[in-house]
Amino acid sequence: MPIGHYPHHDLMISKLENSFRLSTEEKQALRELPIQLDDVKANQDIVKMGDQPSRCCLLLEGFACVYKLTPAGKRQIMTLHIPGDIPDLQSLHLKVADINIASISPCKLGYIPHKEMYRLCERFPNLTAAFWRETLVDASIFREWLLNVGQREGYSRIAHLICELTLRLNAVGLAKDNTFRMPISQAELADASGMTPVHVNRVLQALRADGLIISDKKQITIPDWQKLTEAGEFDPIYLHLDEKAVS
Amino acid sequence: MPIGHYPHHDLMISKLENSFRLSTEEKQALRELPIQLDDVKANQDIVKMGDQPSRCCLLLEGFACVYKLTPAGKRQIMTLHIPGDIPDLQSLHLKVADINIASISPCKLGYIPHKEMYRLCERFPNLTAAFWRETLVDASIFREWLLNVGQREGYSRIAHLICELTLRLNAVGLAKDNTFRMPISQAELADASGMTPVHVNRVLQALRADGLIISDKKQITIPDWQKLTEAGEFDPIYLHLDEKAVS
DNA sequence: CGAAGTATTGAACATAGTCAATAACAGTGG
DNA sequence: CCACTGTTATTGACTATGTTCAATACTTCG
Numbered sequence: 001m002p003i004g005h006y007p008h009h010d011l012m013i014s015k016l017e018n019s020f021r022l023s024t025e026e027k028q029a030l031r032e033l034p035i036q037l038d039d040v041k042a043n044q045d046i047v048k049m050g051d052q053p054s055r056c057c058l059l060l061e062g063f064a065c066v067y068k069l070t071p072a073g074k075r076q077i078m079t080l081h082i083p084g085d086i087p088d089l090q091s092l093h094l095k096v097a098d099i100n101i102a103s104i105s106p107c108k109l110g111y112i113p114h115k116e117m118y119r120l121c122e123r124f125p126n127l128t129a130a131f132w133r134e135t136l137v138d139a140s141i142f143r144e145w146l147l148n149v150g151q152r153e154g155y156s157r158i159a160h161l162i163c164e165l166t167l168r169l170n171a172v173g174l175a176k177d178n179t180f181r182m183p184i185s186q187a188e189l190a191d192a193s194g195m196t197p198v199h200v201n202r203v204l205q206a207l208r209a210d211g212l213i214i215s216d217k218k219q220i221t222i223p224d225w226q227k228l229t230e231a232g233e234f235d236p237i238y239l240h241l242d243e244k245a246v247s
Numbered sequence: 248m249p250i251g252h253y254p255h256h257d258l259m260i261s262k263l264e265n266s267f268r269l270s271t272e273e274k275q276a277l278r279e280l281p282i283q284l285d286d287v288k289a290n291q292d293i294v295k296m297g298d299q300p301s302r303c304c305l306l307l308e309g310f311a312c313v314y315k316l317t318p319a320g321k322r323q324i325m326t327l328h329i330p331g332d333i334p335d336l337q338s339l340h341l342k343v344a345d346i347n348i349a350s351i352s353p354c355k356l357g358y359i360p361h362k363e364m365y366r367l368c369e370r371f372p373n374l375t376a377a378f379w380r381e382t383l384v385d386a387s388i389f390r391e392w393l394l395n396v397g398q399r400e401g402y403s404r405i406a407h408l409i410c411e412l413t414l415r416l417n418a419v420g421l422a423k424d425n426t427f428r429m430p431i432s433q434a435e436l437a438d439a440s441g442m443t444p445v446h447v448n449r450v451l452q453a454l455r456a457d458g459l460i461i462s463d464k465k466q467i468t469i470p471d472w473q474k475l476t477e478a479g480e481f482d483p484i485y486l487h488l489d490e491k492a493v494s
Numbered sequence: 495c496g497a498a499g500t501a502t503t504g505a506a507c508a509t510a511g512t513c514a515a516t517a518a519c520a521g522t523g524g
Numbered sequence: 525c526c527a528c529t530g531t532t533a534t535t536g537a538c539t540a541t542g543t544t545c546a547a548t549a550c551t552t553c554g
Contacts, residue, residue, distance in 0.1 A: 049484075066390075068390065068391070068394045070394060070398050070399060070480050071480045071482070072480060074398040074399075075398070076393060076394040076397040076398045078390045078393055078394070090386065090387075093383055094380065094383050094384070094387070094487060096484065096487075098387050098390070098391075098484050098485045099387075099390065121372070122372060125368070125369060125372075125375075128372075128375060128379075129340055132339075132340055132375075132379050132382070133340040133341065135379070135382065135383060135386065136337045136340055136341050137341070138386060139337065139385060139386035139389060140337075140341070140345050140346075142386060142390050142393060143313075143325045143345070143346065143389050144315070144345075146323055146325055146389060146392055146393045146396060147315045147317060147325070149393060149396050149397045149441065150323040150396045150440075151321040151322070151323045151441060152317060152321075153542090154542070185499085185500065185501090186500075186501065186502095187500075187501095193397075194396065194397030194398060195542075195543090196542070196543055196544080197500090197501085198502085198503090198542085198543075198544080198545095199541085199542055199543075201501065201502060201503090202502090202503095202542090204501095205502085217551090233317050233318045233319060235318070237296075237297075237343065237345050240341060240343075240345070400509070401510070432532060432533090433533065433534095434532075442511090443510070443511055443512080444532090444533085445510085445511075445513095445534085445535090446510055446511070448533065448534060448535090449510095449534090449535095451533095452534085464519090
């Protein structure tokens with residue numbers, strides 16, 4: 001079958017191939033996965049803490065996030081998810097969800113039953129490794145965010161976050177000419193960076209004033225990648241991408 | 248072979264069994280893993296960012312940590328490791344280390360070649376799942392630390408960190424009567440909590456004054472578990488332990 | 495148009511950081 | 525066992541980054 005007849009599967013495949021050489025057979029098996037499509041509105045919970053999901057969810061369109069709440073009600077966004085990501089791959093081996101997953105913008109989701117994933121992993125140890133690796137990259141991103149929130153001040157923190165998004169969106173073709181849609185409110189940025197919305201607003205103004213970002217509605221342009229990475233102390237090693245530099 | 252003849256292997260096995268029922272055959276295979284012992288002094292790097300390790304390292308005695316540095320030289324400790332942990336299981340599938348691993352106290356390590364781990368995983372898919380799950384629990388701890396650092400103030404942050412250590416040490420028999428050794432300096436606590444050593448010192452004094460912890464040298468006693476968990480807003484779900492409550 | 499959500503502003507305040515000095519402690523060799 | 529040395533803990537005074545509260549504008553969208 002030609003590529004393109006299975007756009008949903010191919011999104012996942014191209015992400016996995018970022019790091020793993022997959023055989024034709026493996027790719028074919030991936031394309032045979034049943035995917036149940038679903039659309040959700042913005043700000044909908046997709047997985048809730050305590051859930052025991054029986055399927056994984058592939059993000060096909062839109063932005064989503066993983067978050068946790070403190071008992072006092074404060075929210076920390078742990079990572080952002082973009083098309084191609086599988087936000088709760090972890091549910092394959094952690095039966096009880098310790099996180100919440102929510103849409104940020106309207107999203108298109110594809111659900112894949114755990115059962116099918118297990119079957120696939122049994123047949124293709126190489127795919128097990130590829131999925132395992134995906135969860136390891138997720139963990140690496142959590143660590144970098146921890147570094148970001150724990151050790152950098154607001155200005156760098158936001159710059160870093162934007163750098164990461166740029167590279168990741170670029171890797172799935174959703175950023176062109178250092179420009180992309182970022183349908184994330186300042187309140188959400190605040191929850192992602194461990195700051196208040198008010199402070200995020202001021203930091204964004206500073207970044208704009210310094211010419212590090214240009215924003216028009218939800219569209220972001222990065223006029224000087226070099227300067228932004230310096231401000232964010234950004235080193236992409238933790239993303240474990242191929243050598244896909246941003247010019 | 249009776250349990251106890253392989254104390255190093257059995258430490259790992261009992262940790263894995265926390266969550267997975269292992270067959271006799273699987274346990275035997277684990278015991279047959281070659282483990283190369285090594286002793287390291289306190290504050291030694293075990294793995295460095297950029298390394299491409301060819302073996303995993305099992306922590307047999309002592310405390311270790313995973314940390315990252317910002318280019319500006321600030322250090323964030325991402326997690327603490329205690330005996331039974333395998334700090335760099337991730338190196339099985341992430342070829343280039345994106346973290347540093349260091350001893351905190353003098354440590355005894357056991358190195359296991361990747362080659363042997365791959366062989367084991369090939370033979371026993373169930374062990375693959377068990378190891379994969381370990382890395383997922385590590386990721387869950389990163390997330391909780393991110394929540395901790397991003398959303399809680401100093402007092403709760405330190406309380407939370409102590410709660411986590413108590414439960415984890417308890418799970419491997421290193422805490423008795425809510426008392427355990429914690430050979431961690433205030434500077435290290437600071438790096439783990441995203442605070443300055445000065446502030447950590449003041450928070451510890453407050454925790455002592457409030458009767459939440461009693462500390463004698465490097466020994467910690469928790470006189471009132473209930474109160475400490477409240478102060479730290481601590482919910483152990485993220486550790487994915489068996490129901491091993493602390494009284 | 496109107497309502498709801500989102501962004502922006504200002505002023506007062508608080509948590510935590512910085513700097514710098516001193517005290518306590520732990521490990522070493524004589 | 526003690527003096528010596530380097531590390532770790534503690535304290536105070538000052539500062540700064542970021543928060544809180546509250547009001548006002550701007551968007552978006554039915």
